[in-house]
Amino acid sequence: MIPVEFSRRVAIELLRFAIWIAPHDTHEWGQGMLSELNHVEGNWSALLWSLGGAGVLAKHAIIAAIFPGTQRRTVSTAIALTTRSRLRNNFVRSRPSHRRRSPYANAPADQRPSLVGAGLAPPISAAHYSPPTTHCLSRASPRP
């Protein structure tokens, strides 16, 4: 048998957790929801109140995680932006001119620019350097 007070305790803990994960600018609102919880009549109503509030705060937390600088966006805007950027990336990647091979593709892994820049590997030798190709259709072996 579930104790009567259990659902209210769950409601309080749920809202506290939501406040903990929520971005800083929504903490005041979360505390407001939590303080109202003391005045909600009925334990199950309190749990429903808490679920609704926690959902709002969680939404803000997710948006803040996806767009760190833009915590005020709505979910619909976030979804629209994500979809748009995905579509654009897929389109750009599918274009042949963007499927270039790295000029350092033939170089040994320890001589790639990232390691050279960090001073961990000697500079790349001319023997390993291949000029950039215009598209991805270049083959390892030349056409007969």
Add this chain to the structure above:
Amino acid sequence: MKTPRLSPQTLRVLERFIERPTAWRYGYELSRETGLKSGTLYPILMRLAKFSLLETKWVTTEDGVPPRHTYRLTPSGVELVRATFAIQRSALRARRPAFSGGRA
């Protein structure tokens, strides 16, 4: 001045606020009066506060009970709500047929 999107739920909340524009209202009280759940009510309140149409304040009610968050329309909020409802009323009047309410 930028204004938020006035959904039917937002209008319902604003209607409650404009009944007593100077009174501070509690979240749970608003939820009961409008019939909106906390998941719907709080985003509306947050949006109104973001547009500076709503001001918030913490009030201590009883000893041992945590302070409560209260809300009230700002003067610009009251102005916007009155203008919005005036427009709605005039639109409703314009839509009403000319012969309705006429005398025989």
